[in-house]
Amino acid sequence: MNTYLVLANTVIINKKNRLISYGDSLKLIGTGRSAFVFRIKSSNKAIKIFFPEFTYIAKEEAGIYKTLQNISYYPSIHDLGSNYIVMDYIEGLTLFECMTHGKLITSAHIKEIDHALSLAVAEGLNPSDIHLRNIFITSNGEIKIIDVARFRQRKHCRQWHDLKKAYYQLYRKRFFPKRITALHLNTVAILYKKGLLPSYRINRIP
Numbered sequence: 230m231n232t233y234l235v236l237a238n239t240v241i242i243n244k245k246n247r248l249i250s251y252g253d254s255l256k257l258i259g260t261g262r263s264a265f266v267f268r269i270k271s272s273n274k275a276i277k278i279f280f281p282e283f284t285y286i287a288k289e290e291a292g293i294y295k296t297l298q299n300i301s302y303y304p305s306i307h308d309l310g311s312n313y314i315v316m317d318y319i320e321g322l323t324l325f326e327c328m329t330h331g332k333l334i335t336s337a338h339i340k341e342i343d344h345a346l347s348l349a350v351a352e353g354l355n356p357s358d359i360h361l362r363n364i365f366i367t368s369n370g371e372i373k374i375i376d377v378a379r380f381r382q383r384k385h386c387r388q389w390h391d392l393k394k395a396y397y398q399l400y401r402k403r404f405f406p407k408r409i410t411a412l413h414l415n416t417v418a419i420l421y422k423k424g425l426l427p428s429y430r431i432n433r434i435p
């Protein structure tokens with residue numbers, strides 16, 4: 230049997246999307262809204278195991294990563310199974326972690342993220358769900374973008390546009406704290422999603 234499949238089969242997730250157990254060869258590195266992500270120990274690969282109700286996303290996300298395979302800003306994909314994908318492990322911090330750790334995000338980083346997204350557009354994709362937890366600054370200072378499952382959706386996603394606006398209007402200002410607690414950041418994210426930040430309403434007409 231394929232080794233990745235053996236590893237995937239060690240992960241037990243219940244119907245309430247609670248992680249019950251996983252094999253010793255895996256280290257939990259992230260939890261999203263659709264999956265748990267593990268580093269495969271002593272390797273540079275990560276395995277994303279989708280919650281039972283979201284297993285159909287594995288194929289969609291793998292297909293999109295294949296479209297992006299020649300663009301270094303996106304991890305390469307190594308295997309696809311019925312409920313998992315295997316990709317490069319990214320050593321670094323998400324923008325969310327940069328903010329909670331106080332690692333400075335520069336305007337050069339923002340421009341590079343824009344460039345990475347424009348390369349996906351050039352491949353006919355529509356970058357969506359671009360938020361702080363889906364963008365990394367690696368230990369070498371490179372940008373990596375993950376969680377591309379919604380890049381084929383038709384609907385326009387404003388999140389990156391709004392994040393950039395907040396970056397230039399707030400974060401860059403001298404008074405703005407460069408280190409923020411996860412609780413504060415999560416609260417802002419909830420208010421944003423609920424449309425309670427007047428100039429950052431997700432559903433407003435542009």
Ligand SMILES: Nc1ncnc2c1ncn2[C@@H]1O[C@H](COP(=O)(O)OP(=O)(O)O)[C@@H](O)[C@H]1O
Pocket residue numbers: 258259260261262263264265266275277304316317318319320323362363375376
């Ligand atoms: N290839 C990777 N390397 C390192 N960490 C990752 C990788 N993929 C995902 N993660 C971590 O796992 C979290 C959840 O992964 P993600 O693909 O965004 O799941 P979801 O689709 O459920 O949002 C990410 O925010 C990140 O912290």
Ligand SMILES: [Mg+2]
Pocket residue numbers: 261262362363376
């Ligand atoms: Mg995500």
